Amino acid sequence: MFANRNRAAEEAWEQLSHAWATAGDSAGKAAGKAGRTSRKLAGTAGDRVTSVTHEARSRANAAADALAGRRPRRPWGLILVVGLAGVAAGWAAASSARAALERQAENEEIELAETAVVVTPTYDGH
Numbered sequence: 001m002f003a004n005r006n007r008a009a010e011e012a013w014e015q016l017s018h019a020w021a022t023a024g025d026s027a028g029k030a031a032g033k034a035g036r037t038s039r040k041l042a043g044t045a046g047d048r049v050t051s052v053t054h055e056a057r058s059r060a061n062a063a064a065d066a067l068a069g070r071r072p073r074r075p076w077g078l079i080l081v082v083g084l085a086g087v088a089a090g091w092a093a094a095s096s097a098r099a100a101l102e103r104q105a106e107n108e109e110i111e112l113a114e115t116a117v118v119v120t121p122t123y124d125g126h
Contacts, residue, residue, distance in 0.1 A: 009067060016063035023056030 062072065 012063050012067045016060055016067070019056050019059040019063060023053055023060070 065072065
């Protein structure tokens with residue numbers, strides 16, 4: 001049991017170390033490229049460094065949380081967006097179904113009116 005925990009901890013530590021090393025290497029490469037290029041490319045490289053650094057930090061924090069035994073947070077923003085999309089799709093489906101039922105009822109009324117037979121009683125005078 002402890003062997004599995006130690007192995008998991010070692011793997012998590014390796015991932016954490018790798019994430020920090022990757023962030024440093026990527027930041028160094030991107031900064032070197034920015035130094036050799038024009039001002040416009042420097043801005044692009046700076047954006048890349050920022051995104052790579054952010055990704056590396058996120059992974060490192062996730063690895064550190066895993067080592068500490070903390071579970072990852074739920075993506076509430078994504079859950080909310082998917083829920084709202086589901087509500088919108090359901091509303092659209094219900095509206096179109098209601099409109100189709102109304103059209104069907106109108107067509108049935110028109111058909112009944114066109115094929116209606118009027119029966120009048122005969123009067124024999126009594």
